[in-house]
Amino acid sequence: MPRFSRPRLWVAALSLGAATVFSACSSTGLPPNNPSASPSLNETRSAGPSRWELVRWTRADGTQRELPHGDNGEPIVFNFSDGIDSGQGTVSGTSGCNRFTGGYGKTDSGIRFDRLAGTRMACPGARMETETALLKAMQTPFTTVGTQPSAGSTGRQVVWKTADGELLQFVEREGVGRRGDKVDPATGSTGGTEKIVYIDSQRVECTGVGKMQCYRWRDAADKPWQFWYGPIEGLDFEPGVAYKLRVKEYQVPNPPADASAIRWQVLEIVERKRGG
Numbered sequence: 234m235p236r237f238s239r240p241r242l243w244v245a246a247l248s249l250g251a252a253t254v255f256s257a258c259s260s261t262g263l264p265p266n267n268p269s270a271s272p273s274l275n276e277t278r279s280a281g282p283s284r285w286e287l288v289r290w291t292r293a294d295g296t297q298r299e300l301p302h303g304d305n306g307e308p309i310v311f312n313f314s315d316g317i318d319s320g321q322g323t324v325s326g327t328s329g330c331n332r333f334t335g336g337y338g339k340t341d342s343g344i345r346f347d348r349l350a351g352t353r354m355a356c357p358g359a360r361m362e363t364e365t366a367l368l369k370a371m372q373t374p375f376t377t378v379g380t381q382p383s384a385g386s387t388g389r390q391v392v393w394k395t396a397d398g399e400l401l402q403f404v405e406r407e408g409v410g411r412r413g414d415k416v417d418p419a420t421g422s423t424g425g426t427e428k429i430v431y432i433d434s435q436r437v438e439c440t441g442v443g444k445m446q447c448y449r450w451r452d453a454a455d456k457p458w459q460f461w462y463g464p465i466e467g468l469d470f471e472p473g474v475a476y477k478l479r480v481k482e483y484q485v486p487n488p489p490a491d492a493s494a495i496r497w498q499v500l501e502i503v504e505r506k507r508g509g
Contacts, residue, residue, distance in 0.1 A: 249442060254360040282467070284326075285391070290363075293398035297365065301329055306360050309367065311403070313337065314467040314499070317391060323499075324349075325466040330356035334464030343377040343393060350464070357490045370395040421427030425499065432465070433458060434475040434508060467499030477504035488490040 287309040290298040302308050307327050315322035321338035324346060335349030349371075355361065373396035383391045386406035387402035395401065439460050448461040448470075468478065479501040484494060 249320045259309040283316050284315065284331070285309075285313070286406050287401055288404050289400075289402040291400040291402075298366070301363065306330070306356065308365075310352050310406070312466060312498075313378070315468075321469075323463055323467050323469045327365055328411055330354060330360045331364065334466060336469055340374070343375045344345050345374065346371050370397065370399065370401075374490050375401070404430065425483045425498075427479060427481055429451065429503070430478050430497070432461075432468070432470075432478060433444075434473050434506075436470070461497075463496065465499060468502075473507055475506045475508070476502060479503055 271313060287300060290300060292298060300484050306329070309326055309329050310326040312326045313319070313324050315320060318339060319337075321336065323334065324337045325334040331352040331354050333351035334350050335346060337344060337346045339345075342430050356364070375393040375395055377391065378400070379392040381392075390402065390404050393401045393403070430452055431454060436446040437460075438447055439445055439447035439462065441447070445462070447484060448465065449458040450461045451458055465478070465480070467478065470476075478499055480497040480499055483496045483498070
């Protein structure tokens with residue numbers, strides 16, 4: 234069962250001039266089809282969920298950080314509930330070693346992340362170093378320095394710049410919500426079954442690997458509550474509000490030792506009731 238906490242929030246809100254910043258992209262070795270300079274995300278679709286994979290991380294000195302992939306671990310993937318141009322929404326995915334969930338929102342010059350919580354599994358040194366660097370970077374705002382619509386087999390792309398001058402290049406992938414329901418590149422899960430679940434208005438203390446806060450859920454209003462130990466992807470939970478959700482339930486093959494074998498992704502908030 235996953236152990237979640239609320240440390241190291243990832244934040245973003247962004248500043249530098251697009252032309253100057255994107256010239257830095259060219260000098261740090263990003264590929265020729267890298268996004269052209271643009272301070273906004275006007276070329277992206279704003280509605281509907283989307284999945285993005287971090288494919289290149291360029292340090293401020295121009296060197297490349299090795300990213301987890303294949304035998305080296307799961308890729309770094311962000312699942313956005315309402316697209317990266319949305320005013321606000323929820324985000325979940327993998328951060329190099331662990332899984333996370335939280336909130337995000339559009340700013341005047343990019344995107345911010347907040348209220349993030351994640352599992353606390355230990356991984357080999359290189360993956361932990363990458364995750365630690367990512368979590369640290371996302372404590373401060375990101376600036377959008379380029380976007381590019383999809384071209385051929387390459388998905389849409391966005392480049393964000395961290396406060397330390399590092400460039401993170403993300404490519405959109407299939408596999409979430411209305412933009413595809415294929416293999417989930419973050420977890421390897423496929424298919425999925427829709428179901429209705431009721432979520433209690435307060436999270437309660439429970440014990441997984443250690444003390445943590447759990448949701449209480451049931452699949453019918455007249456049934457007893459059960460604990461849900463993991464995140465609920467796509468739910469921006471507000472304490473004091475009870476929810477009736479339509480979710481898609483996935484079986485996760487070979488989950489980490491401290492992670493659930495089931496994951497939920499919100500398809501629709503059917504009902505919100507304060508003090509339920």
